[in-house]
Amino acid sequence: MSNAVAKKQGTKSAAEYRAELNKVPHKPGSHKPEAILTVDNVSRSFGGLTAVDVDHLEVQRGVITALIGPNGAGKTTFFNLITGFDTPSSAKKLIGGPSSSEAAKWEFNGRSLGNTSAAAVSKQGMVRTFQLTKALSRLTVLQNMLLGAQHQTGENFFAAFFKPVWAAQEKANTEKALALLDRFKLLEKKDDMAGSLSGGQKKLLEMARALMSDPVMIMLDEPMAGVNPALTQSLLGHIQSLRDDGMTVLFVEHDMHMVRHISDWVVVMAEGRVVAEGPADTVMSNQAVIDAYLGAHHDTDLGDDKFLTDTAAVRIEKEVVAEEARSKKTKKK
Amino acid sequence: MDGIIKVLYDMSASMILPTTAAFAIAAIGLNVHFGFTGLLNMGQAGFMLIGAYGFAISIGAGLPFWAAFLIAVLAGIAFALLLGIPTLKLRGDYLAIVTIAAAEIVRMIGRASVLNDVTGGSNGLPGENFRNPFSDLSFFGDGQTTLLWFTFDNTGVNGWWSRAVTWLMVLVFALLVWLLMRSPWGRVIKSIREDEDAVRSLGKSVFSFKMQALVVGGVLGSIGGVMYILPTSLQPDSMGRNMTFLIWTAMLLGGAATIFGPILGTLVFFATRIFVQGGMRLFVPDEILNTQQTEQFSWIVVGVALMLLVIFRPQGMIGNKKELNFNV
Ligand SMILES: Nc1ncnc2c1ncn2[C@@H]1O[C@H](COP(=O)(O)OP(=O)(O)O)[C@@H](O)[C@H]1O
Ligand SMILES: [Mg+2]
Numbered sequence: 001m002s003n004a005v006a007k008k009q010g011t012k013s014a015a016e017y018r019a020e021l022n023k024v025p026h027k028p029g030s031h032k033p034e035a036i037l038t039v040d041n042v043s044r045s046f047g048g049l050t051a052v053d054v055d056h057l058e059v060q061r062g063v064i065t066a067l068i069g070p071n072g073a074g075k076t077t078f079f080n081l082i083t084g085f086d087t088p089s090s091a092k093k094l095i096g097g098p099s100s101s102e103a104a105k106w107e108f109n110g111r112s113l114g115n116t117s118a119a120a121v122s123k124q125g126m127v128r129t130f131q132l133t134k135a136l137s138r139l140t141v142l143q144n145m146l147l148g149a150q151h152q153t154g155e156n157f158f159a160a161f162f163k164p165v166w167a168a169q170e171k172a173n174t175e176k177a178l179a180l181l182d183r184f185k186l187l188e189k190k191d192d193m194a195g196s197l198s199g200g201q202k203k204l205l206e207m208a209r210a211l212m213s214d215p216v217m218i219m220l221d222e223p224m225a226g227v228n229p230a231l232t233q234s235l236l237g238h239i240q241s242l243r244d245d246g247m248t249v250l251f252v253e254h255d256m257h258m259v260r261h262i263s264d265w266v267v268v269m270a271e272g273r274v275v276a277e278g279p280a281d282t283v284m285s286n287q288a289v290i291d292a293y294l295g296a297h298h299d300t301d302l303g304d305d306k307f308l309t310d311t312a313a314v315r316i317e318k319e320v321v322a323e324e325a326r327s328k329k330t331k332k333k
Numbered sequence: 334m335d336g337i338i339k340v341l342y343d344m345s346a347s348m349i350l351p352t353t354a355a356f357a358i359a360a361i362g363l364n365v366h367f368g369f370t371g372l373l374n375m376g377q378a379g380f381m382l383i384g385a386y387g388f389a390i391s392i393g394a395g396l397p398f399w400a401a402f403l404i405a406v407l408a409g410i411a412f413a414l415l416l417g418i419p420t421l422k423l424r425g426d427y428l429a430i431v432t433i434a435a436a437e438i439v440r441m442i443g444r445a446s447v448l449n450d451v452t453g454g455s456n457g458l459p460g461e462n463f464r465n466p467f468s469d470l471s472f473f474g475d476g477q478t479t480l481l482w483f484t485f486d487n488t489g490v491n492g493w494w495s496r497a498v499t500w501l502m503v504l505v506f507a508l509l510v511w512l513l514m515r516s517p518w519g520r521v522i523k524s525i526r527e528d529e530d531a532v533r534s535l536g537k538s539v540f541s542f543k544m545q546a547l548v549v550g551g552v553l554g555s556i557g558g559v560m561y562i563l564p565t566s567l568q569p570d571s572m573g574r575n576m577t578f579l580i581w582t583a584m585l586l587g588g589a590a591t592i593f594g595p596i597l598g599t600l601v602f603f604a605t606r607i608f609v610q611g612g613m614r615l616f617v618p619d620e621i622l623n624t625q626q627t628e629q630f631s632w633i634v635v636g637v638a639l640m641l642l643v644i645f646r647p648q649g650m651i652g653n654k655k656e657l658n659f660n661v
Contacts, residue, residue, distance in 0.1 A: 085530065122536035134531035136524045146517070147524050148535050154517030155537070157545050161512045170517065206531075213535055 014244045017062030018264050026278035026286075029056035036061035036217055036248050037126075039106040041098075042081055043090045043272070044074075051077045052088075053272040059217075064239065064249040066259045066280070069269035070293055075252045076131050078269070079221055082106055083128045084118035091115075109216055123150070125216030129223060131252070133202040137195025141186055144194050144205055145177035146170070148212030177212060183238060184208045185231055200226035204235070217248035224258055236262050256284075268292065340611035344604045346483065351491065353603050354499035355561035360584045360595035361506050362553025367581075368589035369514060370546040371526030373429035376416075377554050378576035379436025382569060383408045384555025385562045386443055390451060392463035398470060401463075402559065409555030412439075413548040421543045436577065443569040457568040460490065467563055468494065491564045499560045503596060506553060511592045513549075522546055523590075582639050588649030597650060602635075609634045 012034070020033040035058035043053040052074040059065050067075050080086035081104075092103035092114065105114050108126050116124075136144050152173070153159050154166030181187045184204045189197065194205060207223050224232050240262055243249055253259050259266060259280055266283045268276040270292030276283050283289055347353060359381055366372040374380075387408035391401035416435055420428040442448065444455040452458065471494040473487040486492035513519050521542050524532045529539045558572070579602070587598025613627040622630060642649070 083534070085533070117538070118530070118533040119536050119538045122534055127536070128534055130530070130534070134528045134534070136527035136531060138527055139520070139523060143520055143523075147520055147532070147537075150536060152517045155521055157513075157518055160516035160518035161509070163512075163516070166517060209535065 014062050014246060017060060021060055021063060021265055026282055028274040028277055030277055032058040032060040034061045035059060037108050039082060041090050041102055042088045042104045042106060044077055044081055044086065045089050050272050052081060054078065054274055057274055059250055060265060061248050062243065062246055063264040064243050064262055065265045065267060066263035067250060067252045067267050067269060068259055073269040074272040075269055076221055079128055079219055083126060083219065084116050084121040126219065127210045127213050127215035128219035129206045129210050129221055131221040133206050135194040135197065135202040135205055137193060139194055140191050141194050141205060142177060142190040144209050145181060145212055146173055148209040149173040150213050180208045180211055200228055203227055215247065217250065220251040222252050222254065224253065224255060336615045340608065340615065342482065343611055344607045347603045347607045348600050349496055351495040351499040351564045352561055353599060354503050355557045356580065357503045357596045357599040358506055358560060359554045359557030360580050360599050361510060362550035362557065363580050364584050364589055364595045365510060365546055365550035369526060370522050370543060372543060372547060373425050374432045374550065375429045376432030376436030376577055377580050378572045379432065379439045380409055380412060380551045380554025381558030381561060382439050382443065382572045383412050384558035385567050386452060388559040389458045389463040389562060389567050392466055398466035405555050405559045406552050409552040410548050413551035417544045417547045421540050440569045440573050455570065457566055460566040464563055495564050502560065507592055507596060582635060585649055586642060588652030591652050594649050594651055606631050606635065
């Protein structure tokens with residue numbers, strides 16, 4: 001896998017990509033020497049509320065970028081927009097709408113993704129996970145994993161009838177899946193229904209499933225929320241090794257330990273906008289971030305990890321409850 | 334005593350009727366839709382009817398059996414595409430509404446008097462019009478054969494020939510669905526039932542897979558429709574919402590998302606109805622419930638049974654509780 005990814009990603013080593021970030025100015029929307037994702041004019045409003053309004057953002061290839069920001073900053077909505085699960089309000093329209101120079105456009109790995117379906121975005125190698133897990137409950141953990149594999153002959157309707165046609169590929173995929181499950185400490189659960197897993201395990205499964213597709217860039221929406229802390233450490237190591245194999249990682253996280261521990265670059269969103277960018281330690285002391293992140297708690301020391309993680313945990317909890325209520329409401333409709 | 338034996342005979346006979354088999358084929362198709370893919374097709378009888386018309390009218394136009402059968406299949410495919418293209422990108426409820434309406438439209442058009450010459454209007458088409466090419470295929474010869482306690486013509490209307498062919502079809506289709514569902518194709522289908530967005534996020538075109546499933550189940554419906562009218566006649570009013578409802582009942586009774594559930598459900602469903610009806614006729618005097626009323630009562634029993642089923646055994650007779658299917 002590492003070779004395939006490295007090939008897709010060009011020739012530089014992970015360390016070189018990271019080193020390039022040293023020259024990047026620490027300001028919102030700064031230019032990256034080797035941007036894998038470039039976003040322009042992406043905005044989304046729900047009624048009167050502007051949830052996302054990103055003028056310009058570049059994500060460097062081959063590094064781990066953290067996207068942070070207070071609850072409701074628009075991180076999840078931003079993920080939805082660029083992965084094709086939602087459409088920007090600023091999208092180009094057939095009639096009317098914004099002029100071409102002002103219309104939303106974003107480019108991934110050299111290809112424009114403006115009008116691409118979610119499935120097609122994923123096929124291009126930009127694969128995301130969801131903040132509210134989407135485990136396929138009534139499929140086993142292993143079947144969940146196998147769904148993630150790409151280019152499956154057996155997914156063709158006519159080939160499906162003839163097992164010998166796809167059996168070898170299925171076997172190879174199964175081996176890969178089992179290795180990943182082992183890594184994510186889900187191996188004993190492989191024959192359990194995914195619905196029976198705990199919240200944290202579902203997060204892990206979803207991440208492992210996304211990795212089954214050998215993404216060029218993986219986008220994780222709060223990957224460690226609810227995950228057993230003992231496991232977090234080893235998974236962070238895994239994410240770093242994915243990066244060292246050439247994968248680009250963009251993740252949303254509230255846990256500042258994690259952000260500081262593994263991210264090469266941090267992008268801060270507040271009220272839909274990108275308000276700051278830079279390496280983790282610089283960003284934390286940025287005045288705009290302090291304002292955005294802590295609101296009333298101006299005088300609190302942002303370096304105090306304990307404070308941040310604790311409030312973050314409370315925030316996540318509130319957020320999850322609120323989002324669940326919201327999704328229930330929409331389901332009822 | 335004779336009465337009880339007669340009821341038992343009727344029950345067992347109803348279980349091997351070719352129409353029961355045809356019904357099972359349609360239920361297998363509905364199971365591909367709902368059980369495996371999560372598609373709410375509320376108009377499976379419409380698929381049956383369109384297949385039946387396609388077949389009967391083609392035979393009437395002088396086409397040979399296989400050509401007419403192919404037309405029935407193509408009609409099912411076309412109907413599925415027509416219903417799927419506008420709805421499968423939308424939420425599940427839209428497909429439900431559109432399939433109910435479309436099935437009714439097919440029936441209404443079929444029974445319209447302007448089309449009397451083609452469809453026979455509300456009287457439909459008698460079996461003699463389209464039955465012979467099928468009977469002619471029989472290599473069972475003339476005469477009668479007795480198997481167990483059943484004696485039937487080898488080839489005639491409702492004979493061993495049509496029983497053998499339709500039940501063989503049931504087994505073949507069950508086998509094909511099994512092959513599909515154990516494959517990676519089936520995995521995508523079942524995943525769509527669970528969460529479409531998750532499937533999209535992994536790079537699969539949900540619309541395309543849902544369409545394929547709709548076509549597969551719809552074609553099975555159409556074939557079921559052809560086999561249903563062969564031993565009887567084509568009557569549009571007997572293939573309406575009621576029939577869709579009965580197919581749903583049979584599928585849920587046996588167990589959605591299982592291979593044999595729809596078949597078992599169909600068998601039990603028909604046998605139980607005969608049992609209730611026959612039993613009532615035996616033990617309840619005519620002054621309390623006459624023949625017509627017992628028939629109606631047996632339908633009430635069916636409705637109540639379905640309610641109890643959904644409440645107490647939502648996974649059906651052989652369904653897996655973990656894979657049960659009512660949280661649409
Ligand atoms: N489907 C929706 N309908 C209405 N408002 C929404 C919807 N999705 C998100 N929002 C709003 O958009 C804002 C950004 O939400 P979100 O992207 O989930 O934030 P984050 O992930 O950064 O916590 C919030 O104010 C949220 O309430
Ligand atoms: Mg979020």
